[in-house]
Amino acid sequence: MIETPLTATIQPDGKPLDVTGYERVGGYQAVRKALKMTPEAIISEIKSSKLRGRGGAGFQTGRKWEAVPKRDEALFLRYLIVNADEMEPGSFKDRLLLEKTPHQLIEGVIIGAFAIQATLAYIFVRGEYVLALERLARAVVEAQARGYVGRDILGSGFSLTIHVHASGGRYICGEASALFSALEGRRAIPRARPPRSAVSGLWGKPSVVNNVETLCCVPPIIERGANWYLGLSRSVDGGTKLYGVSGRVKRPGLWELPFGTPLNEILFEHAGGMQEGYECRAVLPGGASTAFIVPESFDVRMDFASVQKIGSSLGTGNIVVLDQRRCPIGLLRNLEHFFAQESCGWCTPCRDGLPWVERILTAIEAGEGKVEDLELLIHHVSFLGPGCTFCDLAPGAMAPLASGLKHFRSEFERHINEKACPWHDTKDAWT
Amino acid sequence: MSTVEQDFVQEPLGPRLRHEIATITRHAEHKRAACIDALKLVQKRFRFVSDGHLAEVAALLEMTPAELDGVATFYNLIFRRPVGRHVILLCDSVACWVMGGAAACAHLCERLSVKPGETTADGRFTLLPIVCLGHCDHAPAMMVDEDLYGDLDAARLDDILRRSR
């Protein structure tokens, strides 16, 4: 049987365990153990587990924690911030953890905060996640009542306050440095780096931002050890992953599987393959900011390095399936509409470039495109690519476009030559 | 805006709401950090944030109204214009688009006689597009006020509309 440390305590009815129930299944044992370790020992264990951030970029969690100045080097306040903004289109994994196992997240927050010696933690949740916000707030109160959160936790001398913050709603808030601005009550504009946020983040203090799923991995690693965690994986990186599939598959959903499970196994065994009458054209492997993967490459292992090797990225590991009944250009227009709308407007290439891309795609989809438009799109791909803009929103927006121009070249040309969308009939269709 | 609504919005925040806002600012590390929470409290009571209320909140947070407006207009879930009794947030992101989100939108527009972004003539519903609601395995998805709905089809939409009085 495969082990599932992220979802093991989730109940069949989906209701979260309260603190007593969670303790009964072994909850908060990892906190007890961690508080008897040194912060250095915790960080070293997390490093050995090869846990990499589940927010999309895949940064080594242990190394991120290690970068925070030690307490004797810098006395002031430092923060641990949980990124529960989950607005990457096609991603729904963090909501499951927030709603169904809030105590495991809180346990991870306590251990992470102790490791970096943060006395304040914020859980930044997107405002639409009403149920998650309710359940988290209740869980924090319960944890406090049991002495896991608050002053002098379990007699260790370590104190921690946890605040749950509901976002005003904007995709860019999920970008780590923009998240600081949002928490400070400002427009969520990303910040220039350096300084690194490990040194100067929220209110100019050392800060670590971690994804929900990342922190939920921490208690099992501390409890059972890095070697056990490494052994769960089918890849060089440690552990398990919440993979998800949406689109016209037989069983859309989320599964906790060994890290590095091949894409075709996720699509055809777990999601049950395509529904009757639908064929898979391509997938976005990890949300709107990832490049398309076409069926020829479906044997790829879903880990950071393997997906990168075939020109895409793991992203959130929540897969969106494009079928043959939908127009690929329409899908690209949908994605670029999202990015254009959610651009924070700070830097010119992104603010002006993305709406332009959206307009070109809208025209091509409507049968009003010209051959030169393809050159313009290619130009934007390089103009908004990595290193050209202030943050990674714009390069993320270009990933599906660049790969779409490659894989759907003939569909682009058909729209332009026939002056119409070949999928016109399915545009407003339910199926 | 109907006259009823106008009377409603010109009412000041009142002592209770002002007290609630003062309480959350005390818990915040810096007053302005509580601004989204404060605006949401106003919205919970008045459904949207009018100019008068914005100015009152700004004063409580020691911000200028222009500064607070800059923040308020940045975020999708802060409404600076009146909305209906129920706000429908219909996901227009990629998984829902693949699963017939455009049809869901067309159906709602037809039933409510509105375009996305508009409020029905009777003030009952405002229809707003929203980005991915994290319910992609049950696409198409939407929220009505604080409730999340998935696997939408025409019959289900009609049923939800009927139940939201």
Ligand SMILES: Cc1cc2nc3c(=O)[nH]c(=O)nc-3n(C[C@H](O)[C@H](O)[C@H](O)COP(=O)(O)O)c2cc1C
């Ligand atoms: C535009 C943009 C949006 C992002 N949104 C999220 C998000 O919603 N949740 C998240 O965990 N990370 C998001 N990220 C990644 C974060 O910047 C950051 O890398 C991550 O939260 C770090 O956590 P991890 O190391 O645990 O993965 C986003 C990045 C960008 C550029």
Ligand code: SF4
């Ligand atoms: S790339 Fe776009 S989202 Fe990022 S800072 Fe520039 S304008 Fe803002």
Ligand code: FES
């Ligand atoms: S794309 Fe609509 S809920 Fe995710």
